[in-house]
Amino acid sequence: MSMTLQDKVAVITGGASGVGLGIAREFVAQGARVVVTDLRKDRLDDAVAQLGPRCEGVVADVTRLADMELLYRRVEARHGRIDAVVANAGIGDHAPLGRITEEQFDRTFGVNVKGVLFTVQPALPLMSDGGTVVVIGSTASVRPPAAMSVYGGTKAAVRCLVRAWIQDIKGSGIRMNVLSPGAVDTLSLRRAAEQARGADGVAPLLASMGEGNPTGRIAAPEEIGRAAAFLSSDASSFVTGVELFVDGGMVQV
Ligand SMILES: NC(=O)c1ccc[n+]([C@@H]2O[C@H](COP(=O)([O-])OP(=O)(O)OC[C@H]3O[C@@H](n4cnc5c(N)ncnc54)[C@H](O)[C@@H]3O)[C@@H](O)[C@H]2O)c1
Numbered sequence: 001m002s003m004t005l006q007d008k009v010a011v012i013t014g015g016a017s018g019v020g021l022g023i024a025r026e027f028v029a030q031g032a033r034v035v036v037t038d039l040r041k042d043r044l045d046d047a048v049a050q051l052g053p054r055c056e057g058v059v060a061d062v063t064r065l066a067d068m069e070l071l072y073r074r075v076e077a078r079h080g081r082i083d084a085v086v087a088n089a090g091i092g093d094h095a096p097l098g099r100i101t102e103e104q105f106d107r108t109f110g111v112n113v114k115g116v117l118f119t120v121q122p123a124l125p126l127m128s129d130g131g132t133v134v135v136i137g138s139t140a141s142v143r144p145p146a147a148m149s150v151y152g153g154t155k156a157a158v159r160c161l162v163r164a165w166i167q168d169i170k171g172s173g174i175r176m177n178v179l180s181p182g183a184v185d186t187l188s189l190r191r192a193a194e195q196a197r198g199a200d201g202v203a204p205l206l207a208s209m210g211e212g213n214p215t216g217r218i219a220a221p222e223e224i225g226r227a228a229a230f231l232s233s234d235a236s237s238f239v240t241g242v243e244l245f246v247d248g249g250m251v252q253v
Contacts, residue, residue: 005233012034014037016036016046016057017187020089023086024036028055038089062111062114086228089119090112095147096146100150109157120165129174131174132231134177135159141180141243175240177239178242182248223246227244
């Protein structure tokens with residue numbers, strides 16, 4: 001039994017940056033052939049240039065079923081199958097109750113919930129016994145910060161989807177799990193921190209974000225990548241339906 005991703009065919013949505021890029025980097029390092037998707041070709045090209053020849057990029061919006069079906073037709077033509085899907089593309093912004101708009105609600109649920117459905121469902125015909133799905137959730141599923149109710153709601157929704165889906169696919173040999181990070185040190189988090197606190201405020205803000213968990217720090221993207229690789233490898237062959245918190249213990253205390 002292989003404990004790595006050697007020669008597995010993986011699709012990672014939203015892989016041009018942040019957590020998705022970290023996951024793609026780990027999958028390539030473990031020998032997978034990786035298809036990353038994202039919204040913009042220029043950003044995908046940059047990511048593929050970093051990730052090397054075992055990786056290719058396909059522009060696809062997870063909220064558009066036609067895009068996702070086209071993506072999977074391309075993957076089928078090139079690789080014939082999918083071993084691992086990582087539904088990572090996700091968005092979230094702040095709005096306290098009283099200032100939540102219909103547009104924000106629809107956009108966030110569109111990408112984070114409908115997008116997960118459109119990522120997983122059309123992939124299934126290309127998957128077989130041993131296949132894996134990892135949905136990237138968030139600690140916000142159980143501990144949503146103030147002004148993040150809509151985002152937290154989407155992340156609670158996807159853990160519910162996965163718990164029902166593992167029953168729907170019973171007997172297929174395909175496993176599905178949710179991987180829920182706490183704060184991760186990504187470019188987008190650093191940009192948001194800079195907007196909020198200015199350039200000098202980034203390091204102190206990131207440090208303070210880590211203080212709320214027992215490790216006292218936030219995650220590096222590759223730490224999320226290694227956990228996603230575990231859930232996508234045969235090493236986790238009897239793990240399905242869990243929400244694995246990769247958060248330095250934050251929601252356990
Ligand atoms: N960064 C964190 O601290 C953190 C913590 C917990 C969970 N997460 C989750 O990790 C995932 C990735 O977040 P991130 O922090 O890396 O964000 P990010 O903005 O750096 O990356 C998200 C990527 O998804 C892409 N994307 C957005 N909408 C898309 C769509 N409709 N179709 C395809 N691609 C789309 C973006 O272009 C971007 O490249 C999300 O699901 C997020 O909720 C992140």
